[in-house]
Amino acid sequence: MRMFVTLLLAILISVVEGGSVLCAYTAEDVAMLVPALGLHFAAAGISFLTGRFRRRGEMSPVERDAVLWTALFVPLFGPPLAWAIPHMKANKKVEDAHQVFEKYEEHVRPTVPDYERTLFIGDFDRDLARELDAESYYEVLRNGNTDQKRNALKSLADMGEPKHLELVRRCLEDPEQEVRLYAYSEIERLGRVHEERIEEQTKQAEDEPNNPEVLCALAETYYHYGMSGVLDAGLSAYHFRIAARNAAEARVKGHDGLGPHVMEALSLVALGDNDAARRTLGGLPPERHDDERVCLVRARIAYLERDFEAARIEALTLEAAGAELPSWLDALRRRPAEEPETESPAEEPDAPVEEPAFEPAAEAMVTVEEIAAALEIQPPADFDWTDPEPQSTEPDADESAAVDAEKDEEPS
Amino acid sequence: MRPDICLILEGTYPFVSGGVSSWVHHLTTHLPHLTFAVLHVSPKRGFYTKGPVYTMPRNVVALKEVYLHDYSLLAKGRPTDLRGRVERFRDLVQDMRDGELGSFGAFLDALQEHGAGGFSAYDLLQTHESWEVLVENYEKEASEESFLNFFWTWRYCYLPLFNLLSVNIPQAGLYHTISTGYAGLLAAGARLRTGRPMILTEHGIYAKERRIEINRSNWIQDWDSGEIVAQRTAPYFKRYWIRQFQMMSRITYEHADEIFTLYNGNTFDQIRDGADPRKIRVVPNGIDLDKFGEAAQVFDARGDNERFTVGFVGRVCPIKDIQTLVGAMRLVADKIPNVRVRVLGPMDEDPEYADLCKRYVKRLDLEKNVKFEGRVDVIQEMPTLDVIVLTSISEAQPLVVLEAGAVGLPTVATDVGSCRELLFGRDPADRALGAGGLVVPISTPSETADAILRLWRNKDLRLRMGRAMRNRVQAFYNQRDMVGAYDEIYSRHVQQAQRVI
Numbered sequence: 001m002r003m004f005v006t007l008l009l010a011i012l013i014s015v016v017e018g019g020s021v022l023c024a025y026t027a028e029d030v031a032m033l034v035p036a037l038g039l040h041f042a043a044a045g046i047s048f049l050t051g052r053f054r055r056r057g058e059m060s061p062v063e064r065d066a067v068l069w070t071a072l073f074v075p076l077f078g079p080p081l082a083w084a085i086p087h088m089k090a091n092k093k094v095e096d097a098h099q100v101f102e103k104y105e106e107h108v109r110p111t112v113p114d115y116e117r118t119l120f121i122g123d124f125d126r127d128l129a130r131e132l133d134a135e136s137y138y139e140v141l142r143n144g145n146t147d148q149k150r151n152a153l154k155s156l157a158d159m160g161e162p163k164h165l166e167l168v169r170r171c172l173e174d175p176e177q178e179v180r181l182y183a184y185s186e187i188e189r190l191g192r193v194h195e196e197r198i199e200e201q202t203k204q205a206e207d208e209p210n211n212p213e214v215l216c217a218l219a220e221t222y223y224h225y226g227m228s229g230v231l232d233a234g235l236s237a238y239h240f241r242i243a244a245r246n247a248a249e250a251r252v253k254g255h256d257g258l259g260p261h262v263m264e265a266l267s268l269v270a271l272g273d274n275d276a277a278r279r280t281l282g283g284l285p286p287e288r289h290d291d292e293r294v295c296l297v298r299a300r301i302a303y304l305e306r307d308f309e310a311a312r313i314e315a316l317t318l319e320a321a322g323a324e325l326p327s328w329l330d331a332l333r334r335r336p337a338e339e340p341e342t343e344s345p346a347e348e349p350d351a352p353v354e355e356p357a358f359e360p361a362a363e364a365m366v367t368v369e370e371i372a373a374a375l376e377i378q379p380p381a382d383f384d385w386t387d388p389e390p391q392s393t394e395p396d397a398d399e400s401a402a403v404d405a406e407k408d409e410e411p412s
Numbered sequence: 413m414r415p416d417i418c419l420i421l422e423g424t425y426p427f428v429s430g431g432v433s434s435w436v437h438h439l440t441t442h443l444p445h446l447t448f449a450v451l452h453v454s455p456k457r458g459f460y461t462k463g464p465v466y467t468m469p470r471n472v473v474a475l476k477e478v479y480l481h482d483y484s485l486l487a488k489g490r491p492t493d494l495r496g497r498v499e500r501f502r503d504l505v506q507d508m509r510d511g512e513l514g515s516f517g518a519f520l521d522a523l524q525e526h527g528a529g530g531f532s533a534y535d536l537l538q539t540h541e542s543w544e545v546l547v548e549n550y551e552k553e554a555s556e557e558s559f560l561n562f563f564w565t566w567r568y569c570y571l572p573l574f575n576l577l578s579v580n581i582p583q584a585g586l587y588h589t590i591s592t593g594y595a596g597l598l599a600a601g602a603r604l605r606t607g608r609p610m611i612l613t614e615h616g617i618y619a620k621e622r623r624i625e626i627n628r629s630n631w632i633q634d635w636d637s638g639e640i641v642a643q644r645t646a647p648y649f650k651r652y653w654i655r656q657f658q659m660m661s662r663i664t665y666e667h668a669d670e671i672f673t674l675y676n677g678n679t680f681d682q683i684r685d686g687a688d689p690r691k692i693r694v695v696p697n698g699i700d701l702d703k704f705g706e707a708a709q710v711f712d713a714r715g716d717n718e719r720f721t722v723g724f725v726g727r728v729c730p731i732k733d734i735q736t737l738v739g740a741m742r743l744v745a746d747k748i749p750n751v752r753v754r755v756l757g758p759m760d761e762d763p764e765y766a767d768l769c770k771r772y773v774k775r776l777d778l779e780k781n782v783k784f785e786g787r788v789d790v791i792q793e794m795p796t797l798d799v800i801v802l803t804s805i806s807e808a809q810p811l812v813v814l815e816a817g818a819v820g821l822p823t824v825a826t827d828v829g830s831c832r833e834l835l836f837g838r839d840p841a842d843r844a845l846g847a848g849g850l851v852v853p854i855s856t857p858s859e860t861a862d863a864i865l866r867l868w869r870n871k872d873l874r875l876r877m878g879r880a881m882r883n884r885v886q887a888f889y890n891q892r893d894m895v896g897a898y899d900e901i902y903s904r905h906v907q908q909a910q911r912v913i
Contacts, residue, residue: 150627173853177806177828178624184733184805184855185628195772202775234743234858238776 009046016043141167141174149174150182157186165190165229187230194225205246212255219246219263226270236270243267258284262293266300274301292323299329308332415449415473416906418584420602422453422595426464426475429758430727431811432590432615433466435697441469442895446902449474449582453594456481478579480572480594483533497522498541505549505570508659513666517604523578524605536574537567557648565649569656577601584608585906589664593618593657596664603667609905612668613695615808616829617681619661623654624806662686670901674809675830676838695898697809698891703791704818708882711795711819719752720868723797723821725790725812726804728759733826734769736803739857742776744864751868753782756793794819799867799874804828805854813849814889817881822874823849824863835881842888848881 020039023032140152153171156164171183201218208214219242225231226239247264261284268277278301281294288294299314315325315333325333419425419440425433440448450468454460454477468475500522503515536542546566554562576594581602587610589599596612603610627650665671665687672695673679683689722741726732734755741753759766766784773782790812794800800816800823807829814834816823825831832851837843850863867874 172855173827178620178627180854181624181805182627187855195775198775199771232856232858234861235739238742238746 013043013046016046137164138167141171146176146178149176149179153179153182153186157190160190160228162227162229169229169232190228191230194221194228194230197221198225210253212250212253212260215246215250215253216255216257216259216263219243219250219260219267222246223263223267223270226267240267240270244271258288258291258293262297265297269297269301269304274305277301290317290321292318292321295323296326296329299332303328303332413447413473414583414585415447416585417446417902418449418451418582418587418602420451420453420587420589420595420599422591422593424590425452426450426466426468427452427454427460427462429465431808434811435615436590437466437468438891439895439898440472442891443899443902444469444471446471446899446906448472449476449584451582451598452477453576453598454479474582476582478576478598480575483571483575494535494539495541497535498539498545501536501542502545502548505545508656509549509553511659511662513663516600516663520577520601520604523574533571533574536570554648554652561649565652569653573597581605586611586902588613588902590615591618592661592664593622594660597660600663600667603669609669609908610667611670611672611901611905612664613672614678614682615674616806617678617685619657619685620681621806622657626650626653626657658685665691669905672901675833677830677833678808695894696889697811697814698889698894699811699814699818699885700891701818701886704815704885707791707795707819711821714795716871717752717796717798719750720748721752721754721796721798722864723794723800724753724755724757724802725794725800725815726757726802726810727761728755728757728766728769728784729762730765731804731806733803733805733855734765735772736855736857736860737801738769738772738776738778738782740801740803740860740864741778741782743857743861744868745778745781747865748868751781753778754793754797755782755784756786756788756790758787759784790815794821797821799824799864800849801860801864802826802831803854803860807831809834814885817848817878817885817889820875820878820882822867822877822881824860824867825849825851826854826860827851828854834884837884838888842884845883845887846876846880848877848884 016039020036020043023036023039026032137152137156140148144152149171153168156168165187168183168186171179172187174180174183198218198221201214201221205211205214205218222239222243226236226243231239244264244267247260247267250260251264261280265277265280268274268280277297281289281297284291284294295314295318299311299318302308302310302314311329312332315329318325318329319333419436421436424430425436448471450472452475456479457477464475500515500518504519507513507515537546546563549566550559550562572594576598579598581598583606585608587599587602587606587608589595589610590613592612592614596618599610599612602608629650662685665682665685668687668691670693671682671687671691672693673682674694674696676694679689679692679694682692722744724732724734724737728734737753737755741751744751755769770784773779794816797816798821800812800821802810802812802823802825804810804826805828807826809830810825813823813825813831817834823831823835825835835849835851836847837845850866852859852863867877
């Protein structure tokens with residue numbers, strides 16, 4: 001009986017201990033380590049009480065010592081383990097991210113056709129093949145050490161897509177000063193390339209002030225700099241304004257091509273003035289309204305206004321003309337046409353609304369299932385692209401606060 | 413005459429102007445009852461073509477330069493026990509590789525036994541015995557790298573160390589180094605050889621600055637450059653150099669009797685890099701409150717500026733990131749078309765960068781707003797400003813923030829070095845004085861512009877912040893306190909040394 005009780009208690013202690021390790025392993029932050037610590041102490045307590053319940057004299061010195069030492073050491077080792085396990089988990093996540101990327105490089109990338117670089121990754125256009133690149137870097141930037149972050153920043157900057165540079169810009173506020181400087185170096189390096197090009201073309205524009213082609217090229221360079229992701233929002237907007245101005249000037253100086261109209265419209269779209277962009281395109285002769293570049297701008301405006309049906313129609317127009325579509329527009333084209341709204345009897349409130357199934361063409365995109373099969377892993381299910389809560393970096397010096405507020409300010 | 417203090421410096425006073433040099437100059441000038449010798453580590457003979465840029469005070473009784481890259485690789489005859497000395501070199505190399513500190517003293521002895529010149533650079537790097545050490549290390553840790561690159565990295569790593577540690581160190585009551593790195597290593601050597609105390613004051617963290625510099629460089633061989641692959645570690649030769657500088661820091665920390673720094677933030681880096689926390693003390697910078705008090709009176713008496721005036725005070729060089737300032741002012745000028753921006757500071761440190769900034773001003777159509785005025789009398793010009801902006805990507809404890817505060821000006825500064833601590837306070841008593849400005853991330857023209865516009869819109873906020881900063885500077889950043897602290901430190905060590913004698 002005694003052996004049976006001892007065995008039961010040992011199993012109970014093991015289960016409690018195992019539970020605490022599981023809690024520690026799944027803990028996302030320090031606060032969630034509390035249950036793990038609690039279970040550790042519970043295991044220690046059970047172990048201690050095991051000895052107490054034995055009648056005096058029945059326990060051998062060895063047994064007694066074993067019980068007492070267990071009761072002492074479980075709490076001592078438990079907290080350090082509980083602290084170390086999440087850290088090892090974070091490091092493992094970084095390792096996993098590297099491994100995912102390496103497997104992807106080896107197995108999947110050689111089979112994926114080149115696709116046009118684009119700014120738009122719509123909710124329904126989550127191309128995991130490309131997202132996987134940035135996703136593995138995102139994990140590294142969240143959990144990696146300084147060296148890993150530095151290398152990830154360099155790679156993201158070399159890839160050069162605005163979405164990737166957004167990640168680089170975020171690292172300008174990394175808690176580690178070194179990482180902030182690496183992020184700065186990468187942005188500065190990319191910015192230099194654009195600056196040199198702008199300087200060169202500005203000089204050309206000064207030498208040939210009446211050449212509309214030069215002005216249009218300068219507009220394009222300003223626009224692309226604004227779109228590059230290198231500049232922050234304020235300076236990007238400035239560059240779009242200058243691009244629109246140069247494009248308008250090119251038109252006035254007699255540029256007879258579509259370039260100035262398209263460039264001005266694109267710049268206005270980037271500034272959020274879609275109506276002005278439409279008016280600019282409307283100024284084109286009617287025979288140019290269906291030009292490929294004009295259709296693309298209209299598609300972009302429709303997309304930004306969430307009028308996906310209108311964008312789809314533009315895509316069909318372009319397809320009929322034999323134009324090559326960017327992937328985001330191609331994905332729109334493949335959506336089934338939305339049913340026009342008609343008068344219908346009131347629906348039952350409980351009737352579920354079915355979303356049309358999205359089925360990308362096999363040759364256009366690698367599917368999630370294909371990637372998972374190739375990599376023999378499941379893509380992370382909990383990946384979150386939303387921005388974290390912005391941290392306030394300045395004291396709350398509210399203009400309406402009295403002088404006393406100055407004394408109460410606490411730096412963040 | 414034996415000086416009281418031997419200052420061991422690298423790339424600063426009296427040859428380079430800047431914050432650290434000014435600090436050293438100020439200290440030596442305001443402690444006339446102590447005598448100083450300056451031992452300066454320079455890259456090579458004649459590097460500082462202009463010579464000293466400071467007129468050293470009379471109590472600086474000696475100036476000696478040590479050249480890192482001035483060595484002869486000619487054979488001078490085989491010293492006795494060459495093999496034994498190379499063994500000690502082997503032990504030093506192994507320690508540097510493994511992060512140990514034990515062999516430094518023994519290697520130092522090997523260099524000094526039988527007089528200077530007993531063990532030459534030739535013996536260290538051109539003998540059969542030293543070749544064995546080189547090959548052994550290559551095979552142990554770099555067998556997949558180019559041997560040629562390893563050879564040259566090895567040579568340029570250890571030759572300067574040899575030069576440094578072979579120098580005859582002047583006798584002094586106390587050795588004071590203002591950085592780790594080569595100067596710190598020399599100071600550690602002085603400590604071991606003479607038995608005199610050695611103290612270290614760090615403004616920036618040398619090892620961290622070198623680490624950042626090396627990681628950002630493209631002149632150290634990086635086989636994977638150009639490939640878009642997320643590497644787990646830095647390339648080998650970069651790691652090698654970083655490790656060397658880290659070890660130099662650790663050796664300095666180990667042998668320093670006391671370690672000082674300017675602000676709390678630095679202490680974390682020092683401890684992380686191996687410094688004993690019990691040795692560390694914070695002695696912040698200070699400014700001359702009397703001189704700036706007069707400037708404060710001028711500022712208070714001044715009416716409103718006709719044009720809102722933003723000032724930048726400092727050297728026009730890449731670390732100050734003037735381009736972000738100019739970008740921010742472009743956005744400010746969209747709201748305040750007649751805003752005035754005065755860039756006050758020397759432009760001769762990096763003429764190419766200064767020219768780039770001027771071209772950037774032109775490109776952003778700010779020629780009517782931004783003026784580069786060169787070197788000015790800061791005390792005279794500061795009261796004419798409304799706000800100071802500092803967009804540096806790296807700082808320690810920028811004096812300009814303290815100077816602006818002494819006048820009564822708020823500062824918009826990037827979140828680098830001790831700027832946050834200076835503007836918001838470092839402890840509860842300090843924080844209770846209120847915020848002296850606004851802090852923004854580096855390289856963010858939009859946020860910088862927003863901060864400036866916020867101060868423009870709200871004059872009351874501007875004045876309150878200026879007053880808070882003035883109170884802070886008067887309470888905690890008085891130059892007399894800084895000088896007094898070092899007077900006490902120096903006197904204590906010098907008196908102890910005299911008692912020993």
